[in-house]
Amino acid sequence: MVNHRPQLSIIVPTYNERERLGELVRTTADVFRTEGIGGEIVIVDDNSPDGTGRVAAELAKQFHVKVVHRAGKLGLGSAVIDGFRVARGDVLGVMDADLSHPPAVLPRMLEALTRHGADFVIGSRYIPGGSTEGWSITRRLMSRLACLIARPLTPVRDATSGFFVLRPEVVHEIEISAAGFKICLELLVRGRARSVVELPYRFTDRLVGESKMTVREALGYVVQLCDLLLYRLRNRGTASRPVYKRLTAFGM
Numbered sequence: 001m002v003n004h005r006p007q008l009s010i011i012v013p014t015y016n017e018r019e020r021l022g023e024l025v026r027t028t029a030d031v032f033r034t035e036g037i038g039g040e041i042v043i044v045d046d047n048s049p050d051g052t053g054r055v056a057a058e059l060a061k062q063f064h065v066k067v068v069h070r071a072g073k074l075g076l077g078s079a080v081i082d083g084f085r086v087a088r089g090d091v092l093g094v095m096d097a098d099l100s101h102p103p104a105v106l107p108r109m110l111e112a113l114t115r116h117g118a119d120f121v122i123g124s125r126y127i128p129g130g131s132t133e134g135w136s137i138t139r140r141l142m143s144r145l146a147c148l149i150a151r152p153l154t155p156v157r158d159a160t161s162g163f164f165v166l167r168p169e170v171v172h173e174i175e176i177s178a179a180g181f182k183i184c185l186e187l188l189v190r191g192r193a194r195s196v197v198e199l200p201y202r203f204t205d206r207l208v209g210e211s212k213m214t215v216r217e218a219l220g221y222v223v224q225l226c227d228l229l230l231y232r233l234r235n236r237g238t239a240s241r242p243v244y245k246r247l248t249a250f251g252m
Contacts, residue, residue, distance in 0.1 A: 008110060009089030013079035014045045017097035018052045025059045028103040035107045042087050044068040044079040064084050077183040084129050093165035098134040101163040105201045109165045112247060119170050120193040122156060122162035127246045129200030146221060150185055153228055155244050157198060159185045182221055189228045196242045
């Protein structure tokens with residue numbers, strides 16, 4: 001185990017993700033090593049019945065991995081916040097466990113954070129250079145619609161992204177109420193980011209396991225939007241709006 005403060009802490013929420021978790025950790029660790037990034041991986045498991053927590057504990061014996069075992073399925077948003085609490089990195093990040101978010105993009109995200117003086121870098125499917133692979137037309141339309149109806153809250157094109165890095169000050173002592181998937185949107189609205197950058201990447205749908213999206217989660221997103229709109233109205237004039245920038249696939 002590495003004792004010095006890591007440059008990057010990646011939070012990976014899990015629920016029934018044992019099939020690809022080992023591949024994700026090995027791939028991410030390889031990226032850290034080859035790119036000279038001092039990194040740690042924080043796996044937050046919601047008592048997965050498939051034994052994901054046990055797999056994570058074994059991986060922690062071989063890699064720079066921390067594991068947070070939670071009592072049950074408490075929601076992705078709260079899992080990310082619990083991961084932030086134990087992370088030690090100078091930069092915090094979030095990615096899925098199923099390799100739909102490519103670890104190879106992490107160095108570019110870190111570079112964008114430093115080169116542009118940003119507080120928040122979002123991996124975006126919906127700016128030029130970004131894409132989704134393996135989705136049906138219906139799922140593409142639903143995802144686009146979810147981002148579109150978030151526009152009154154933020155100009156970010158992919159506000160529902162689950163792939164991002166940020167500086168710890170963005171989330172310091174803020175109240176987070178999200179219990180569903182859209183923690184990125186929650187942090188954009190409630191956090192303290194002064195500069196936000198979107199960086200394109202190719203999202204590849206999971207090859208094993210099942211999507212976590214359900215009708216219940218979709219309804220929860222609508223409730224979250226209403227809650228955040230009320231928050232924005234209550235705090236109108238007191239919170240500063242970040243500066244936004246979109247990068248291309250080939251340039252920084």
